[in-house]
Amino acid sequence: MTSSSRSLTTQLATLGVIILLLIGIFIAATYWFTERIEGEATRINEAGRLRYRSFEIATILQEFAAAGPGAAPSLKTLLEERLSAFSDVLHHLRKGDHRLGFGPLSGGENAALLAAIVEEWETTIRPEVARTPASLREFNERIRSFVGKIDIFVDNLDAENRDNIRSFAGFRIIAFAFFVLLFAVVIYSVRKHVVLPLRRLRSAIATVEKGDLSAQVSVSAERDHGELARLSLTFNDMVRAINAQSAQTDVLMRELEVKNRELGEVNRQLLSSKEQLEVAYEEAQTQSEELESGNEELQILNEDLDRKTKDLLETNNRLREEEERVRRTMTELQTIFDGINDSIAFFDTDFNVVKANKAFRERFSLPEGVSQRGKCYTQLMQRDTVCERCLVAETYRTNRPVSRETRVSGGRIVQAHTFPIKDRERLVGVVEYIKDVTDQRVLEQQLIQTEKLTSLGEMISGVAHELNNPLTVIVGFAELIMRQEIPPPLRESLAKIHGESLRSKKIIENVLHFSRRRPAERVLSDINALLRQIVDIREYDIKTSNVEIVAELDPAIPRIAVDPNRIQQVFLNIVNNALQAILEKKREGRIVVATSLVGGVVTIAFTDDGPGIAPEHIDRIFDPFFTTKEVGKGTGLGLSISYTIVKEHGGALTVSSPPGEGATLTVTLPVDAQESPKRETERRERTNVPSTPAAGRDAALSILVIDDEPMILELLKLVLEQDGHTVETASTGGEAIARLEAKRYDILISDIKMPDMSGHKLIDTISKRDPDIVNRVLLMSGDIFQTEEPGERTLPRLSKPFTIQALKAAVAELLRRT
Numbered sequence: 001m002t003s004s005s006r007s008l009t010t011q012l013a014t015l016g017v018i019i020l021l022l023i024g025i026f027i028a029a030t031y032w033f034t035e036r037i038e039g040e041a042t043r044i045n046e047a048g049r050l051r052y053r054s055f056e057i058a059t060i061l062q063e064f065a066a067a068g069p070g071a072a073p074s075l076k077t078l079l080e081e082r083l084s085a086f087s088d089v090l091h092h093l094r095k096g097d098h099r100l101g102f103g104p105l106s107g108g109e110n111a112a113l114l115a116a117i118v119e120e121w122e123t124t125i126r127p128e129v130a131r132t133p134a135s136l137r138e139f140n141e142r143i144r145s146f147v148g149k150i151d152i153f154v155d156n157l158d159a160e161n162r163d164n165i166r167s168f169a170g171f172r173i174i175a176f177a178f179f180v181l182l183f184a185v186v187i188y189s190v191r192k193h194v195v196l197p198l199r200r201l202r203s204a205i206a207t208v209e210k211g212d213l214s215a216q217v218s219v220s221a222e223r224d225h226g227e228l229a230r231l232s233l234t235f236n237d238m239v240r241a242i243n244a245q246s247a248q249t250d251v252l253m254r255e256l257e258v259k260n261r262e263l264g265e266v267n268r269q270l271l272s273s274k275e276q277l278e279v280a281y282e283e284a285q286t287q288s289e290e291l292e293s294g295n296e297e298l299q300i301l302n303e304d305l306d307r308k309t310k311d312l313l314e315t316n317n318r319l320r321e322e323e324e325r326v327r328r329t330m331t332e333l334q335t336i337f338d339g340i341n342d343s344i345a346f347f348d349t350d351f352n353v354v355k356a357n358k359a360f361r362e363r364f365s366l367p368e369g370v371s372q373r374g375k376c377y378t379q380l381m382q383r384d385t386v387c388e389r390c391l392v393a394e395t396y397r398t399n400r401p402v403s404r405e406t407r408v409s410g411g412r413i414v415q416a417h418t419f420p421i422k423d424r425e426r427l428v429g430v431v432e433y434i435k436d437v438t439d440q441r442v443l444e445q446q447l448i449q450t451e452k453l454t455s456l457g458e459m460i461s462g463v464a465h466e467l468n469n470p471l472t473v474i475v476g477f478a479e480l481i482m483r484q485e486i487p488p489p490l491r492e493s494l495a496k497i498h499g500e501s502l503r504s505k506k507i508i509e510n511v512l513h514f515s516r517r518r519p520a521e522r523v524l525s526d527i528n529a530l531l532r533q534i535v536d537i538r539e540y541d542i543k544t545s546n547v548e549i550v551a552e553l554d555p556a557i558p559r560i561a562v563d564p565n566r567i568q569q570v571f572l573n574i575v576n577n578a579l580q581a582i583l584e585k586k587r588e589g590r591i592v593v594a595t596s597l598v599g600g601v602v603t604i605a606f607t608d609d610g611p612g613i614a615p616e617h618i619d620r621i622f623d624p625f626f627t628t629k630e631v632g633k634g635t636g637l638g639l640s641i642s643y644t645i646v647k648e649h650g651g652a653l654t655v656s657s658p659p660g661e662g663a664t665l666t667v668t669l670p671v672d673a674q675e676s677p678k679r680e681t682e683r684r685e686r687t688n689v690p691s692t693p694a695a696g697r698d699a700a701l702s703i704l705v706i707d708d709e710p711m712i713l714e715l716l717k718l719v720l721e722q723d724g725h726t727v728e729t730a731s732t733g734g735e736a737i738a739r740l741e742a743k744r745y746d747i748l749i750s751d752i753k754m755p756d757m758s759g760h761k762l763i764d765t766i767s768k769r770d771p772d773i774v775n776r777v778l779l780m781s782g783d784i785f786q787t788e789e790p791g792e793r794t795l796p797r798l799s800k801p802f803t804i805q806a807l808k809a810a811v812a813e814l815l816r817r818t
Contacts, residue, residue, distance in 0.1 A: 033168040040161040047154040053086040054147045343434035351375045391418040395430045413438045468782035469709045471801035475501045476715040479804045522561045528553040534571045546588035554595045570642040574606045581610035604667040613657040700724045701746040706736040708754045733757025752781045
């Protein structure tokens with residue numbers, strides 16, 4: 001028996017308490033289900049009232065539509081009553097009524113649907129119906145859609161209530177089956193632990209009464225012992241004790257007889273030993289005399305031995321000190337050896353691994369002390385012969401250092417170097433040095449790509465500046481002509497020219513935004529806007545490849561702190577991979593880009609219906625240099641770099657590819673409320689002037705316009721003179737300085753990029769004579785992302801191409817600031 005044993009009474013009492021507790025739980029669950037079903041039924045009735053009121057409102061609106069402006073006032077009064085009643089029922093249903101047993105909906109599809117109904121009613125339906133009830137013919141379709149949402153809401157509530165009723169019925173069936181099983185267990189337990197043990201005990205007592213002391217009561221040793229089990233064990237102990245006592249008495253009697261015989265023999269031996277001792281005493285006296293003589297000789301030898309022992313101890317101490325110094329030195333060297341992250345090993349001339357550092361042992365899964373474990377090609381490569389192209393063997397053969405760079409399993413790139421070790425020109429071994437250079441190669445490729453993008457960005461910046469100048473002229477003159485009285489066909493053609501020019505402006509902005517190399521910094525960015533720019537950049541190429549790209553962007557996503565350039569690089573890599581995967585196996589396909597916000601994490605999912613990713617490749621697609629494309633069609637770095645960028649942002653890049661169902665790459669980025677990145681609004685305030693027009697025309701001003709494009713000078717002169725301003729122009733910085741020295745102007749409008757002198761340099765030169773000029777300057781630039789160099793002033797800027805309205809608004813804003 002153990003101290004943890006519980007009595008049968010305690011077990012039965014515990015079982016009874018459990019049964020009562022389960023009955024209580026069943027009653028409480030039944031009451032909860034009943035209250036919930038009744039509350040949901042009441043909610044459904046209220047929803048039915050809501051649907052009835054919506055039908056009434058729709059009917060009255062149809063009557064209004066039929067009656068027209070001459071509708072009776074009573075019909076309007078009736079509509080007001082029905083609108084008020086509908087609002088009351090909707091408010092009642094949204095807030096809940098605990099007196100009737102139901103509360104407000106929280107979470108789930110029904111709560112979202114009710115919230116949508118309330119929002120549409122309060123923001124659209126109710127104001128529009130109450131404002132113009134007599135002109136709602138075109139509003140009927142929205143009313144019918146609104147009523148349809150209410151029908152869906154009521155049907156959903158009814159379906160949910162039916163599910164609750166079915167769940168309650170299933171619960172009662174399960175509870176009944178559980179109680180039947182519980183009572184069966186109780187009956188079985190009483191029979192096993194009470195009735196059967198009593199029968200076994202009674203049978204054993206009867207056997208002992210007949211004189212058979214071998215009787216025992218069987219007791220299970222695997223369970224805790226109750227009162228009946230302890231009684232049975234006590235009975236067994238009593239029978240065993242009687243048997244043991246009887247056997248012990250027989251053994252003691254036999255041992256007593258043996259001891260008597262041994263005592264007689266010992267007595268005879270004592271008499272014989274006495275005679276022998278007398279003879280030995282005489283011999284001992286003779287030997288004592290001989291020992292005294294030998295002791296004198298031993299004393300002399302001991303003195304000599306002491307001197308030699310002392311010398312030996314001093315020598316041993318010096319040896320131990322030297323061994324300790326050598327041991328410490330070896331330990332320090334081994335620590336340094338093992339501290340090297342690259343793999344290093346020493347081989348003898350028979351290809352045995354004599355010494356290896358920790359990194360080498362971990363790379364090849366070797367224990368310490370490998371020198372007695374056989375050849376390197378057996379221990380490291382599980383071969384019976386030397387490996388082909390073995391660097392160690394080549395160093396043995398040439399007696400020179402050998403180096404080689406190879407790709408190993410997992411896509412990693414390693415450099416292996418072997419060096420011969422010589423003792424007086426005799427080769428005694430080879431040292432092998434293995435270094436993983438994968439990260440170095442990735443950085444080299446990234447640097448190459450960065451330099452390519454930098455060159456491309458500079459070229460595109462120049463091209464964009466040259467394109468934006470004629471686009472400014474096209475947009476401006478098109479607007480001037482459209483303000484005149486011209487035939488409608490010509491006006492439509494000019495509107496198309498104007499629209500396509502603005503579309504070209506947008507395309508140039510997107511290309512400049514992506515290609516321009518900017519410092520790495522995290523700013524609060526709109527992920528949806530970054531995705532739209534990528535879609536715009538790739539849209540034409542994707543469409544011409546018969547592939548549809550769909551953007552399902554959640555407008556509720558907050559701005560998060562990211563490096564926009566690097567995140568857009570990730571998005572572009574993923575979209576390009578999806579397009580290439582579709583085009584390899586299909587002639588047409590579909591790419592879906594979706595964003596969502598879940599639990600403080602922004603999720604961006606890229607899904608394509610291409611051939612998907614093979615199961616044997618899915619765990620390796622983020623490895624550096626891994627690619628399934630043909631040679632020359634991919635470096636294998638796109639997804640690896642993307643994975644690193646997302647990880648640096650504290651996010652994750654994952655992939656899923658069900659067989660035959662395409663692939664989905666998911667980017668998750670945290671919403672970090674604690675980070676304080678630079679605001680993009682500061683850059684906008686610095687580089688862009690407001691586009692809102694002035695409230696009215698300003699007084700006539702004296703304006704000087706400087707630009708190296710004659711058509712832009714002509715356009716600005718014409719537009720500003722129409723507003724009554726006096727406008728003079730200059731095509732170079734030197735000409736502008738000459739005019740400014742001769743005359744003072746109210747406003748100076750200057751291009752930034754000019755052949756002889758930049759706009760900033762022009763302002764610096766003029767401000768030395770007229771410091772106040774910096775408050776009356778408006779700069780123009782064909783590069784919307786051009787930023788000031790260190791030391792340059794931050795001045796209002798108008799980005800080309802601009803509209804006439806934007807130009808006038810910029811002038812008005814400049815005057816307002818001054």
